[in-house]
Amino acid sequence: MKKVLSLVLAVVLVLSLAACDKVTKPEDVTVGFIFVGPIGDGGWTYAHNEGRLYLEQELGVKTIYKESVLEDQTVEQEMRNMIDQGATIIFATSFGYMDYMEKLSSEFPDVAFYHCSGYKTTDNMSNYFGRIYEARYLSGIVAAMKTETNKIGYVAAFPIPEVIRGINAFTLGAQSVNPDVEVEVVWTSTWYDPAKEKDAAIALLDGGADVIAQHQDTAGPQQAAEERGAYSIGYNTDMSAMAPGSYMTAPIWNWGPYYVEQVQSVIDEAFVSTSYWGGMNDGIVELAPLTANAPEGAQAAVDTAKAAILDGSLVVFAGPIMNQAGEVAVADGASMADGDMLGMMWFVKGVIGSVE
Amino acid sequence: MTTFLVAMVIAGTPLLFATLGELLTEKSGNLNLGVEGMMLIGAVAGFGAGYTTGNPLLAIMGAALAGGLAALIYAFLTVTLRANQVVSGLALTIFGAGVSSFVGTNFIGKKMPVEVISAFVKIKIPLLGDIPVIGDVLFNQDYFVYMGYMIAIVIGIYLYNTRFGLSLRAIGENPSAADSSGINVTVYKYVHIIVGGALCGMGGAYLAVVAVPQWQDNITAGRGWIAIALVIFVKWNPYLAIFGSYLFGGLSIIGFRLQHLNISPQFFDALPYLVTIVVLVISSIRKSKEDSPPKGLGEPYFREER
Numbered sequence: 030m031k032k033v034l035s036l037v038l039a040v041v042l043v044l045s046l047a048a049c050d051k052v053t054k055p056e057d058v059t060v061g062f063i064f065v066g067p068i069g070d071g072g073w074t075y076a077h078n079e080g081r082l083y084l085e086q087e088l089g090v091k092t093i094y095k096e097s098v099l100e101d102q103t104v105e106q107e108m109r110n111m112i113d114q115g116a117t118i119i120f121a122t123s124f125g126y127m128d129y130m131e132k133l134s135s136e137f138p139d140v141a142f143y144h145c146s147g148y149k150t151t152d153n154m155s156n157y158f159g160r161i162y163e164a165r166y167l168s169g170i171v172a173a174m175k176t177e178t179n180k181i182g183y184v185a186a187f188p189i190p191e192v193i194r195g196i197n198a199f200t201l202g203a204q205s206v207n208p209d210v211e212v213e214v215v216w217t218s219t220w221y222d223p224a225k226e227k228d229a230a231i232a233l234l235d236g237g238a239d240v241i242a243q244h245q246d247t248a249g250p251q252q253a254a255e256e257r258g259a260y261s262i263g264y265n266t267d268m269s270a271m272a273p274g275s276y277m278t279a280p281i282w283n284w285g286p287y288y289v290e291q292v293q294s295v296i297d298e299a300f301v302s303t304s305y306w307g308g309m310n311d312g313i314v315e316l317a318p319l320t321a322n323a324p325e326g327a328q329a330a331v332d333t334a335k336a337a338i339l340d341g342s343l344v345v346f347a348g349p350i351m352n353q354a355g356e357v358a359v360a361d362g363a364s365m366a367d368g369d370m371l372g373m374m375w376f377v378k379g380v381i382g383s384v385e
Numbered sequence: 386m387t388t389f390l391v392a393m394v395i396a397g398t399p400l401l402f403a404t405l406g407e408l409l410t411e412k413s414g415n416l417n418l419g420v421e422g423m424m425l426i427g428a429v430a431g432f433g434a435g436y437t438t439g440n441p442l443l444a445i446m447g448a449a450l451a452g453g454l455a456a457l458i459y460a461f462l463t464v465t466l467r468a469n470q471v472v473s474g475l476a477l478t479i480f481g482a483g484v485s486s487f488v489g490t491n492f493i494g495k496k497m498p499v500e501v502i503s504a505f506v507k508i509k510i511p512l513l514g515d516i517p518v519i520g521d522v523l524f525n526q527d528y529f530v531y532m533g534y535m536i537a538i539v540i541g542i543y544l545y546n547t548r549f550g551l552s553l554r555a556i557g558e559n560p561s562a563a564d565s566s567g568i569n570v571t572v573y574k575y576v577h578i579i580v581g582g583a584l585c586g587m588g589g590a591y592l593a594v595v596a597v598p599q600w601q602d603n604i605t606a607g608r609g610w611i612a613i614a615l616v617i618f619v620k621w622n623p624y625l626a627i628f629g630s631y632l633f634g635g636l637s638i639i640g641f642r643l644q645h646l647n648i649s650p651q652f653f654d655a656l657p658y659l660v661t662i663v664v665l666v667i668s669s670i671r672k673s674k675e676d677s678p679p680k681g682l683g684e685p686y687f688r689e690e691r
Binding site: 067071222223228231232 | 600
């Protein structure tokens with residue numbers, strides 16, 4: 030009797046193992062997203078959420094998300110919750126989540142972790158980001174062709190390389206069509222405070238700027254420009270509905286295709302831990318369509334520069350580039366390595382402000 | 386300089402409403418830490434009412450009503466059930482943030498209709514608006530700003546020059562003494578907590594309807610907490626609240642204009658709180674009776690314990 034029982038058990042075991050071998054169906058896969066802001070911010074988190082919706086629609090996977098997660102131990106708890114709910118892929122979309130994700134990745138080797146905008150990887154944790162500075166370069170062209178005072182205001186978030194790189198690329202783009210343009214920077218020390226960021230933009234407009242660009246995830250600066258009859262460059266998503274009278278264009282994110290590609294690779298059991306920094310070539314960053322507020326000829330100038338970026342003949346951070354003091358920072362004929370760009374803590378010539 | 390002062394008053398207006406609301410609540414002896422939550426509820430209600438009806442008056446009234454209803458929850462918990470005020474207030478903040486996000490999902494990406502925006506453009510008051518500097522700063526603003534300091538003055542007169550105001554202050558100082566002199570403590574507390582909540586709601590609505598007339602989640606971004614600090618800073622005085630709010634509004638934006646002096650922006654972010662601590666230290670050293678909080682603040686009132 031015992032023999033029969035063990036035989037039956039063995040058969041059951043073999044069958045269940047065979048069942049495991051079956052290809053994972055997308056609808057059985059749960060993907061978790063950790064967001065730093067609310068999905069209604071109309072900016073950074075909104076863009077990621079659009080990517081999440083695109084992923085659901087394309088692959089039919091189940092997604093769960095958590096908004097406004099603090100960049101501290103909270104995120105660890107939230108990720109554990111998601112794993113408890115069956116998530117086998119997790120995207121965390123803010124810099125401050127990096128160390129917590131790294132820690133969890135060793136504890137849960139069967140979960141695929143993706144961290145946005147950081148630099149750490151482990152066996153089962155990739156990081157990913159986009160070269161938004163390429164699109165910012167293009168938006169700088171539009172702004173410089175529009176300004177009459179030759180002063181562009183830039184409402185900046187925090188003095189970290191990501192933001193500084195954006196300001197520099199924007200300034201280089203602006204100077205490519207108008208060498209006299211200056212870009213004045215104010216720091217708000219916020220990613221998300223619409224009213225405060227609007228106040229910062231007003232301070233810049235009071236100081237003589239007539240075009241406003243921004244790095245935060247809200248439409249506050251756009252509305253300041255609209256109220257004052259000035260013009261503006263948005264960020265993250267197409268902001269034309271929020272300030273129809275001032276908005277010209279915006280460097281925008283398009284995360285959807287990347288999310289689909291990565292989740293598909295996990296479903297196919299082809300996950301490889303990588304550091305991904307995609308540019309306009311991959312379509313992960315773009316310049317939003319120009320509106321009627323954009324100056325005449327801007328479309329042509331943008332198209333030319335964009336084509337040059339796409340075919341590699343235009344590299345944004347290629348020398349000669351001067352720093353604020355007028356010293357050569359990148360020599361003629363050289364261009365910055367990714368590592369230097371990721372650690373950029375200085376302004377190019379033509380930026381008013383300090384990185385402190 | 387004038388442009389800075391104009392921006393300062395605008396930045397201070399949501400703080401002024403919230404501060405007056407909390408001040409009125411604290412005068413009745415109740416500490417309501419739910420200011421942030423009530424502001425957010427007011428913001429979403431004001432935006433919703435303005436967006437769906439296109440009527441600026443309904444936007445304001447919707448915000449006030451919603452803020453008042455949120456405060457009613459707090460009043461029921463702390464006055465009738467005598468629950469812990471600090472815990473109830475914190476719960477209200479969390480509740481308010483959640484409700485605001487939840488209801489706000491309907492308004493994502495939506496913009497305030499032009500009828501409402503145009504109702505809150507700057508309107509110059511004749512004569513007064515022509516005074517140099519002061520005219521531009523105080524009398525060439527939108528209706529909401531005017532409403533802010535008018536309400537502060539009305540509350541001032543109410544508190545210090547009417548019988549009701551006297552009774553209210555008596556309740557805040559010593560509810561049992563007030564009760565024995567025939568004042569209906571429960572009714573007073575309810576009324577002032579609710580009106581206070583309505584004012585907080587209007588402060589939130591200023592942000593969502595006038596300052597950034599497009600739905601943005603969590604638009605208050607911590608201003609409710611600054612308002613609570615402001616009540617201490619202005620020593621529970623509604624007249625001082627006008628100056629205090631504008632000052633704190635100014636402190637929150639002065640950094641943008643002084644960055645070329647190479648002062649860290651974080652320093653300016655911390656400044657409002659530093660100033661509050663300094664005021665607390667000074668007033669506790671002076672031990673003046675007028676500067677101290679209502680004595681019964683934070684204590685639930687049990688009639689039977691008299």
